[in-house]
Amino acid sequence: MSSPAAALEVRRLSKRFPPRPGQSESPWVLSDLSFCVGDSEFLTIVGPSGSGKTTLLNILSQVDGASGGEMLFRGESINLASAALNPGLNCHIGYVTQDDNLLPWQTLIDNVTFPLKLQGRLNQESMARMQGLLKAVNLIGFDHYYPHELSGGMRKRASLIRTLAYDPPIILMDEPFGAVDAQTRTQLQQDLLRLWNLGRKTIVFVTHDIGEAIALGDRVLVLSRSPARVIYEHHVAIPRPRDLSNFYKLEGFGDMYETVRKELL
Amino acid sequence: MSAVAESLPFPVPRSRRRWIPYGRIGVALACFALWQFGSYWMGKEWLPGPVATFARIWDLALSAQLFRDSLVTFSEAAAGMILGGVGGAALPFLLRLSPRLLKASEPFLSAAFGVPKLALAPLFILWLGIGIMTKIVFVASIVFFLMFYNGMAGILSVDPRLVAMARVAGASQWQVTRHIVWNTTVPFLFAGLKIALPRAISGAVVGEFIAADSGLGWYINNSRSLNDTVGVLAGVIVVTILVIVVNAVLQRSQARSLAWRPVSRDMVV
Numbered sequence: 162m163s164s165p166a167a168a169l170e171v172r173r174l175s176k177r178f179p180p181r182p183g184q185s186e187s188p189w190v191l192s193d194l195s196f197c198v199g200d201s202e203f204l205t206i207v208g209p210s211g212s213g214k215t216t217l218l219n220i221l222s223q224v225d226g227a228s229g230g231e232m233l234f235r236g237e238s239i240n241l242a243s244a245a246l247n248p249g250l251n252c253h254i255g256y257v258t259q260d261d262n263l264l265p266w267q268t269l270i271d272n273v274t275f276p277l278k279l280q281g282r283l284n285q286e287s288m289a290r291m292q293g294l295l296k297a298v299n300l301i302g303f304d305h306y307y308p309h310e311l312s313g314g315m316r317k318r319a320s321l322i323r324t325l326a327y328d329p330p331i332i333l334m335d336e337p338f339g340a341v342d343a344q345t346r347t348q349l350q351q352d353l354l355r356l357w358n359l360g361r362k363t364i365v366f367v368t369h370d371i372g373e374a375i376a377l378g379d380r381v382l383v384l385s386r387s388p389a390r391v392i393y394e395h396h397v398a399i400p401r402p403r404d405l406s407n408f409y410k411l412e413g414f415g416d417m418y419e420t421v422r423k424e425l426l
Numbered sequence: 427m428s429a430v431a432e433s434l435p436f437p438v439p440r441s442r443r444r445w446i447p448y449g450r451i452g453v454a455l456a457c458f459a460l461w462q463f464g465s466y467w468m469g470k471e472w473l474p475g476p477v478a479t480f481a482r483i484w485d486l487a488l489s490a491q492l493f494r495d496s497l498v499t500f501s502e503a504a505a506g507m508i509l510g511g512v513g514g515a516a517l518p519f520l521l522r523l524s525p526r527l528l529k530a531s532e533p534f535l536s537a538a539f540g541v542p543k544l545a546l547a548p549l550f551i552l553w554l555g556i557g558i559m560t561k562i563v564f565v566a567s568i569v570f571f572l573m574f575y576n577g578m579a580g581i582l583s584v585d586p587r588l589v590a591m592a593r594v595a596g597a598s599q600w601q602v603t604r605h606i607v608w609n610t611t612v613p614f615l616f617a618g619l620k621i622a623l624p625r626a627i628s629g630a631v632v633g634e635f636i637a638a639d640s641g642l643g644w645y646i647n648n649s650r651s652l653n654d655t656v657g658v659l660a661g662v663i664v665v666t667i668l669v670i671v672v673n674a675v676l677q678r679s680q681a682r683s684l685a686w687r688p689v690s691r692d693m694v695v
């Protein structure tokens with residue numbers, strides 16, 4: 162499975178949280194979890210809710226430490242001990258979290274340019290790029306709205322382009338379209354594929370939605386119930402560009418959907 | 427009118443807001459009437475009426491003594507506020523960087539908070555004399571803890587998910603403090619100021635009761651020693667006005683810096 166070109170690789174990753182007061186041990190959330198992501202690959206990971214998908218991405222982004230195992234970034238070993246964490250790996254790994262995590266005291270435009278500001282990269286060029294992204298996700302005209310004045314879907318889109326705007330080579334996404342309605346979701350998925358096709362970034366996309374996992378990914382990993390391991394792997398042969406408006410009709414979709422559904426039972 | 431409505435902590439329907447200013451004037455008039463009545467009842471040598479009191483304030487204003495004493499009290503309160511308030515507000519930001527230091531210092535801070543500052547006043551006088559410095563340190567010792575505990579509450583309510591987001595996006599420790607921790611804490615610091623500013627002024631006044639040769643507290647205490655009840659009451663009124671003015675300024679800057687917060691809906695109470 163591993164290859165020298167892998168953008169990101171994890172080997173035998175395991176995680177358990179500190180025991181709760183009055184409890185001697187807490188259960189393993191991840192155990193022996195291994196996979197790798199190729200350069201410019203769109204990898205989707207599908208698992209039931211509560212299986213540890215968010216926990217996994219928190220470890221990959223180094224927001225949280227691992228209990229065991231290792232991670233390699235472009236072949237280089239990364240220390241995953243809690244004391245040595247380097248969140249985002251110097252802006253090489255972007256993370257679109259499950260919650261939008263917009264800053265409530267900043268307007269939309271200040272929120273989406275926040276990483277650029279932190280990195281000292283806010284200039285005319287990046288601002289022009291930002292305008293393009295705002296347009297792509299239909300947020301033009303809301304620049305000066307505060308997050309509480311936006312709908313859930315708009316906030317989600319804002320958090321998505323906040324990460325896309327600073328162009329990290331690897332992007333982790335945690336059910337980014339979980340909380341939006343069906344039509345908007347299809348639109349956002351289509352936008353994401355288009356943006357990905359333009360920049361060809363490496364994406365690790367986590368979801369509990371089997372259809373979404375197959376429709377978007379080059380490769381689908383199936384996670385077991387807790388403790389999570391990779392139990393199946395599928396290469397998605399559906400050619401790109403894919404028309405997501407009726408992906409149920411795409412060649413080979415139905416069979417794979419049935420297979421994954423049974424694997425998750 | 428809208429300024430009145432916005433200063434209310436709860437939403438009031440537009441149709442009823444119109445009456446708020448009239449209601450306030452009515453209540454104020456009723457208070458003056460009660461005051462005047464109390465003055466007749468108790469005798470004006472015990473409780474001078476509003477007319478005599480405001481006449482005195484007018485005299486004081488003309489003789490510039492009002493201005494001088496107010497300025498002394500205000501300066502003491504302001505300097506104490508800056509000394510204690512900035513220190514008290516800054517300490518939580520430093521303690522946040524070291525959970526161990528926070529844990530270690532906790533019992534000492536609560537013990538120090540428990541010491542009645544009024545009881546320390548004689549000590550301050552011994553150290554610093556009866557000049558302005560004594561009152562400044564006295565005010566600072568009161569204000570420090572009010573700002574510290576409110577600042578601490580703000581620090582503890584920082585959303586770790588926002589911190590993680592910022593870190594992933596490349597924020598340094600300083601940028602996290604500046605962008606996430608500071609903005610989360612500002613509303614708590616305003617809540618602290620709302621309590622601390624009036625306390626700073628009354629702290630300065632009480633300090634002047636004990637040892638001073640000028641200031642509004644000195645004026646009140648001096649009037650008392652001359653059995654001049656009009657003077658005592660006039661002094662109290664001026665202190666109250668000072669507090670009201672300071673509060674109004676605070677309210678304005680708070681409204682400006684917290685404009686991002688969700689506005690109250692026009693729901694019916």
Ligand SMILES: Nc1ncnc2c1ncn2[C@@H]1O[C@H](COP(=O)(O)OP(=O)(O)O)[C@@H](O)[C@H]1O
Pocket residue numbers: 178190208209210211212213214215216217387
């Ligand atoms: N901070 C935490 N402390 C203790 N247990 C946690 C914590 N976060 C998640 N868990 C546990 O880890 C498991 C996986 O959670 P999560 O990664 O959020 O699942 P998913 O994202 O797949 O829905 C759950 O059983 C959850 O209770």
Ligand SMILES: [Mg+2]
Pocket residue numbers: 214215216259335
């Ligand atoms: Mg999750």
